[in-house]
Amino acid sequence: MLKNSLLSKNNQTNLNILYRYYSNISNTKNSPKGFKTGTFACGLKKSGALDICLVYSEKECNVAAVFTENKVKAAPVLLSKSLIDKFNNKGFQSLIINSGGANACTGPEGEKNANTMSTLSSNLVNAKQPSLVMSTGIIGQQLDMIKVQNGIKKAAENLKDDWLSAAKAIMTTDKVPKLVQKSVEINGKTVNVTGICKGAGMIHPNMATMLCCICTDADISEDALKSALKHSIDYSFNSINVDGDMSTNDTVAIFSNGVAGNQKLTDTKSTEFLNFQKCVRETATELAQMIVKDAEGATKFISIIVRGAADEASAKVVANSIATSSLVKTAIYGEDANWGRVLAAVGYSGADVTPSKISMWFSAGDGKNIGIGQKNDPQNSMQFLKDGQPTPKDEERAAKLLSNKDVGIIVDLNQGNTDYTMWTCDLTVEYVKANSHYRT
């Protein structure tokens, strides 16, 4: 556990940046029809906080999911993956999640326990198929299955429309619950999309960290659902970077039960599908940004905008190189407009850039509308590099721009027409403290 002194310091650091988002979270505003959640504090968390979350759908759901690419996969990841394959992405009615233990690096006993969670929870809600399973928390320790089984029973006894409790029950080092609820009109029917996730960087000792569950009452085919999820993840969870480390348990799953009664979405080129996909993408993007904003020790939310790339692959490579540079991230922490470090990160990214074409800006806010051919509001931005060479500096104004909580780094490669945005946070003294001195 984190030392109290550090935790309170971190909380203070993050309070401003978090408050804005926490205050936006409301419960059961646009909950997807036909879904219920049950939660319980079974004692896996010593604090006595909620640690079991059961998500249930009256109707059978189509399911799409994306799992960690880490070769070291936790037992629930392996189980959920095999269940989705076995049942061809359909027929699921339940998902069981526990926090307070990741069930990773736990061998055959861990596999047995994940199976028990799956079958017990699906039996309790009379689902035809086993539940999908997600676990998060300490790795390398067996779950206390007496507590877990009791927790699952209690959660199943009290199913209701309470997504905020669900979001709370999956938290580990998160300082705020992460819940987004959106709606979209599809052929005259309201389709609801609700997502919960947890994650605050892969920051905690032996913690497995990022989980997300999105539920929608849309009627949509398995293939279209897969397509919408893949697209949404590319521009949300795959477009954030806290510290470059990837957890053993990362799972994002989407459930659709069709209760909204819209005309079934099957054609991924139709306007209706694209509107639905946009809603899922925005839900996922807001959740992903919440993870960055909740990152341990972070004091700044950084938007990295790469413009004018030859193609999306190179735009991503450049953005990721900047987002993972310790030197860029410490410079932003120090509110130092250090364009040299950004340029170096662009140069070694591996993308085929032309140094003499690169222009660069820093901005307050999200950096939208900054770049070659953009509006370029000089009140909120400052150019530092033009065609590969430094422009005259105004250090004082630069420092003022970067004193904002939200800052943008805009790099125009001037090679093509592709833009791409990635989000990250600064690298701070508090991050290092939180990740090095954690024992009580």
Next chain:
Amino acid sequence: MLKNSLLSKNNQTNLNILYRYYSNISNTKNSPKGFKTGTFACGLKKSGALDICLVYSEKECNVAAVFTENKVKAAPVLLSKSLIDKFNNKGFQSLIINSGGANACTGPEGEKNANTMSTLSSNLVNAKQPSLVMSTGIIGQQLDMIKVQNGIKKAAENLKDDWLSAAKAIMTTDKVPKLVQKSVEINGKTVNVTGICKGAGMIHPNMATMLCCICTDADISEDALKSALKHSIDYSFNSINVDGDMSTNDTVAIFSNGVAGNQKLTDTKSTEFLNFQKCVRETATELAQMIVKDAEGATKFISIIVRGAADEASAKVVANSIATSSLVKTAIYGEDANWGRVLAAVGYSGADVTPSKISMWFSAGDGKNIGIGQKNDPQNSMQFLKDGQPTPKDEERAAKLLSNKDVGIIVDLNQGNTDYTMWTCDLTVEYVKANSHYRT
């Protein structure tokens, strides 16, 4: 410039770790015959320290060099590369280096200045060919060429056998000069190898950081010299990682003038060549390790040993993934034997590992002789993972092991017979402070 308070704090942090190496540095013990160096403080450094270094060889040298892969290359890098190509790696007698200005992102004027440095210095020493050029320091600023030209003249007037001054003249944020001198017997002749380098992580704002010059009196063909340099760099400068950031000026060059009078080395399979190559490799490895030990804010020197890999490529990928993990590096800073973070970094490295085969140890010292089938001195090491599952822990003893200044992380993939070692340092509060708050 760094704030004084921070600088002195960093110096204290590093004093112990550095003293051991600094105390080993001696001057002109085994200097390569036929080489001289000239240095001068021309005023590029405000501190008045040495900032010009001229390396001269009486005889024409074969030269091999490796340059940064960063797409953004400084003017001296582009010039030196083109000169070596133009003259087919031979006929060089001089190298001119300045610190206090990297001549990067300086456009056509920067190219002209690099050319001036090259021709002025080669003319002053009556070399047939232009000098190679290296520059290090602030990027994005033009060099003060009046100072530089005066400095080159003064350096050329006072050539002598003084490699320690040469090592000092190329320092920027380095806290110690980096000089290694070695000798090897080749067919009854003593062959000397001397290397100087500079670098302390790419840590300083707008600094371009790593340079290395190795001089030898060996008689060796151009191709054999290239081969020896490539091999040596793979296991030295390409096997260290301070913060993952790559500078715009990284250059490593080796000069051989043949004055030792050994039978010319041409066959890269001969014992004589391999002995010479080993000497160059050891010189380069010691220099590279000095860079890690001098890294801003570092308190630990970490050896990452990957054993039992299927091939060298996968061993390197795994080692690099561990060495660039912020979570692993902060854990070591906190003296926390956090095997979960190491395992996660192995898992997401991209190498095709089998989680259930992986074993892992932490050690005091360099971690040699730890692993499956090794001596495994239990006094200095502790196993944390056996065949993918955690072993019983003794936290107190683990903390004691990791309280050493030198620590090892040993990962046995148990898939093949390839071992590979990489060196890095911890990620500390001082690193973040030094890289974020640098202005006076």
